Structures are given as structure tokens and as C-alpha cells.
Amino acid sequence: MMTDPTARCSEWLIGPMMARGGVISFYEFMDLALNDPDNGFYSTGRLKIGKDGDFCTSPSLSNDFAYLLAIQVAEWFLDLEKAGSACELFSLVEIGPGEGSLARDLIDAIYEIEPALISKIELILVEKNIGMRKRQENVVNNFKGVNCRWTDLDELMLKPVTGVVIANEVLDAFPVERLVFRDEKVFRQGVSLKKRNDEHFLELVDLKPTSAIKQFIKDSMSILNIEFPPKDIGNGWVTEWHCDVPTWFSKLSKVLINGSLLLVDYALESKRYYNSMRKDGTVIAYSNQEANANILKDAGFCDLTAHLCIESTINYAQTNGWKFMGETRQGQALLALGLSKFIYSLQNTTSEDLSAALNRRESLLRLVDPMGLGEFRWLAFQRDNRNNLNLRNRFLEEPIS
Numbered sequence: 001m002m003t004d005p006t007a008r009c010s011e012w013l014i015g016p017m018m019a020r021g022g023v024i025s026f027y028e029f030m031d032l033a034l035n036d037p038d039n040g041f042y043s044t045g046r047l048k049i050g051k052d053g054d055f056c057t058s059p060s061l062s063n064d065f066a067y068l069l070a071i072q073v074a075e076w077f078l079d080l081e082k083a084g085s086a087c088e089l090f091s092l093v094e095i096g097p098g099e100g101s102l103a104r105d106l107i108d109a110i111y112e113i114e115p116a117l118i119s120k121i122e123l124i125l126v127e128k129n130i131g132m133r134k135r136q137e138n139v140v141n142n143f144k145g146v147n148c149r150w151t152d153l154d155e156l157m158l159k160p161v162t163g164v165v166i167a168n169e170v171l172d173a174f175p176v177e178r179l180v181f182r183d184e185k186v187f188r189q190g191v192s193l194k195k196r197n198d199e200h201f202l203e204l205v206d207l208k209p210t211s212a213i214k215q216f217i218k219d220s221m222s223i224l225n226i227e228f229p230p231k232d233i234g235n236g237w238v239t240e241w242h243c244d245v246p247t248w249f250s251k252l253s254k255v256l257i258n259g260s261l262l263l264v265d266y267a268l269e270s271k272r273y274y275n276s277m278r279k280d281g282t283v284i285a286y287s288n289q290e291a292n293a294n295i296l297k298d299a300g301f302c303d304l305t306a307h308l309c310i311e312s313t314i315n316y317a318q319t320n321g322w323k324f325m326g327e328t329r330q331g332q333a334l335l336a337l338g339l340s341k342f343i344y345s346l347q348n349t350t351s352e353d354l355s356a357a358l359n360r361r362e363s364l365l366r367l368v369d370p371m372g373l374g375e376f377r378w379l380a381f382q383r384d385n386r387n388n389l390n391l392r393n394r395f396l397e398e399p400i401s
């Protein structure tokens, strides 16, 4: 295999790679690149989300996203209240809160939509990386008088909560195993350190598959009812496995006594995910608003993301005690929650506000753009320990104009 001259190894990664014998799995590489305590893209807080940052997420475009989502979140809280869920405070849990703007704007919107709920809510943020947490502290601490704390799933499992859990663009940042199919055999993708002319480069290499990888392939065939690998793949076909997601659902099922979980993420149906045409998998790097297929380049200085497989994700949730409530595209979900009303309301803008109105209109359209954020999937699940929950899912209803 030729060394890609653009895949220079980031200076900080040379030591950790050497300490691991010069070859690591892709899973380990992605974990180091994002979460290495001293150099990871997230842990250092180098990641900047927003129009002037590395990439935009829905909440970073405008607070309209949070406002629309808050309509659904408030309804779930009211349904929990109606079901008589006994708890001192309902918890709004956000996992992977990034800049903290979604948590802040959700509280702000709930304050406006259902003011009586605010005194009954606590905010719990689950953030793995200290650099991101520091930024969130400046944004949400004591916002609107709502008590806010940071914790992790292991700690939360000891004192479970009732409420609503949101994870927007988090699971796509979980490290993945990459599988390579070559010469009718499966390999675990690895990353190898190579020295050429005093410079260190990274190369993708084939490693022996683990027994967990072989089991994943068997399980996928029976659960998803697909051929794995699919027919007619080319030599070197690559795909991904979100191997940490089942454990995540299992822990989270012990965190939430009653309530809902909303995942919003890049996701594809299994037939589109495990497809011979998708020969390079879904992992992609992002920095400075640009996507880059060279996923080994600038480790620690760019984001790495992998799509979820929808049916696999649902299966992982169901086998870990979650009831699936439904899924739809973000465009549909936001229209069902009333996005078009926001767009119509901009027609009454006076000429002084024109520039702000145009910016807002552009952000609203980006949220539903089928070529962009509108294609994200919203997947909703619930935990119902008393078998009496009747959660309404307004985001799944047919949008009416």
C-alpha cells in the first residue's frame, strides 16, 4: 500500500502510537483523535461549533431549533406529570452538549412555552470532555434559576432520574470499528505509523478480526435480514460498527426510570448503510466548515464522524430495555412542530429588520434542507417502569400547513 503523503502523523500522536507498538485499531485511533485527554479534538476544547467554527450543528444555527424541539420536550414533561411519575424534580438530561447552547435555549423556550414547568426541572449535562465542559459552564450555569449539574452515566445510574434525555449529534462521534472485506475475508481496520525521510505518516492496514467483529457480522445478518457483506462488493469494501452503542443504551436504561430519549444524528437504513456502492463506509473528517475524506490527516485538529445504522441502533436500544416510539427525518419533525409558521411570520418583517429576518429565514431553511441537516434522523425511545406512560410524539405527526 502506498503512503498517502498528505496523511502526516500529528506530532503529538507519534509517542502514543510508538508506545502501542506502531499499529492500533481504527477504533483506538478515532478515540485518541477525539478524546485523548491532552490532545483530542474534543477534550482540549479545540472544537468550535457554529457558523464561524469547524462545522454547524442544528442548535448552533439559531435558537429556533431549540424552540421547536422544546414544544416536544415540554409535552413529554407534561405527559410524565399526568402519569403521576413520582420524583422531586424532572430531569432534562443532555448528552454531549457541545457549546451548551441547546441546553440553554431549551430552558429559555420551556420558560416561554410552559413557564410552570421551569421550577420542576433540573438540567443534567453529561459531557465526556473537560475542554467542552468548561465552555458549557459559561453558557448554562444557573440559567433562569434552573439547577444545573455535570455528571456521567456511571454516577447517574446510582441515582436514576425521570425526565427527558437528548443526544444531538453525539453517537456519530463515538469511536467505531472499521471492517475491511478483502479477498473474501474480513479484516479489522488498523492504523500504522510509518517513517519516511525523517517524517512520520499514518497508513490504513488490515488487522486480524476480533471475535466480537465476527459475532457482529453474524448478528447483523440475522437481525437486519441482510447479506453481510452485501453481494457484488469490490475488493477492499469498508464499513463501520458502532460497537460502544449497545453498552451506552444499557447504561442509559439504568439512568432513566421513566421518560423519553431523543437521538438526533446522521443515520441510514441498513440497506443503504451496508450497500456495495458505499464502498468507503461513512467516516468523514470535518474542520473549518470543510469535509475531508482523508480521515488520518490532522488527528486532534478535526472532527471525525460516522453515520449510525437506523435498524441496528433501534435493535441495540430494544435489547437494552427501551421501547421504540418512532423515527423520522429532521425536516419532517421540525415541520410537524411548526417550523413553517416561523417562516410565514417573517413575511411581516419591517425594512429595518430585513437583514436579521433574512438570516433567520436562511437558518430555518438549513434546518430542513434535505441535502443537509434536514436529512438527520430523529429517533425516539421511552422507558416506562410503571407501564402507564402515554407519551405524545408530536414530531412524528403529519405536518399540516
Ligand SMILES: C[S@@+](CC[C@H](N)C(=O)[O-])C[C@H]1O[C@@H](n2cnc3c(N)ncnc32)[C@H](O)[C@@H]1O
Binding pocket: 042, 043, 049, 057, 058, 059, 060, 095, 096, 097, 098, 099, 102, 126, 127, 128, 129, 132, 167, 168, 169, 170, 173, 174
Ligand atoms: C459533535 S459535538 C455535538 C454537540 C452538540 N450536541 C450540538 O449538537 O451542537 C459532540 C459532543 O459530544 C461530546 N461527547 C463525545 N463523546 C461523548 C460521550 N461518550 N459521552 C458524552 N459526551 C460525549 C463531545 O465532547 C461534544 O461535546
